[in-house]
Amino acid sequence: MDEAHKFHVAVHRALQSGKGPFGNHELKEEITISDRFSQLTLDAISISPYHHYVIEIRYFRFRDDLKQALPEVEQMALAYRNYLIERHNRNSVTPVLIVPRHLNVPNVFLGTLVLRYDLEADQFHKRGQGNKNS
Numbered sequence: 001m002d003e004a005h006k007f008h009v010a011v012h013r014a015l016q017s018g019k020g021p022f023g024n025h026e027l028k029e030e031i032t033i034s035d036r037f038s039q040l041t042l043d044a045i046s047i048s049p050y051h052h053y054v055i056e057i058r059y060f061r062f063r064d065d066l067k068q069a070l071p072e073v074e075q076m077a078l079a080y081r082n083y084l085i086e087r088h089n090r091n092s093v094t095p096v097l098i099v100p101r102h103l104n105v106p107n108v109f110l111g112t113l114v115l116r117y118d119l120e121a122d123q124f125h126k127r128g129q130g131n132k133n134s
């Protein structure tokens with residue numbers, strides 16, 4: 001199994017078990033949203049009573065790769081927000097990108113919430129904990 005696939009599977013498992021900032025919120029995985037023109041598959045959505053988080057899991061080696069992916073993640077959140085609005089649901093929607101711990105990025109990067117996941121420790125990395133690779 002390649003590193004990116006292992007990362008993706010481990011993050012899904014962590015989210016399913018309630019690890020990380022979403023705790024026991026309702027979790028929906030591999031959600032497909034489509035309209036007349038396009039189809040999007042979201043890695044996961046965490047649903048709390050008043051807020052939904054559109055979660056995209058990406059394995060990047062470099063910070064520049066993350067910068068290039070942000071518009072796509074924001075587009076996914078916007079599509080999901082529009083999906084909710086069509087169903088008369090006005091809950092807030094926040095895009096979330098989960099990346100490997102070794103990426104040295106802030107918690108919020110260009111308007112997107114960024115969470116770092118440590119594959120070796122099988123846990124989400126909290127800001128303020130030292131990063132041995134940065």
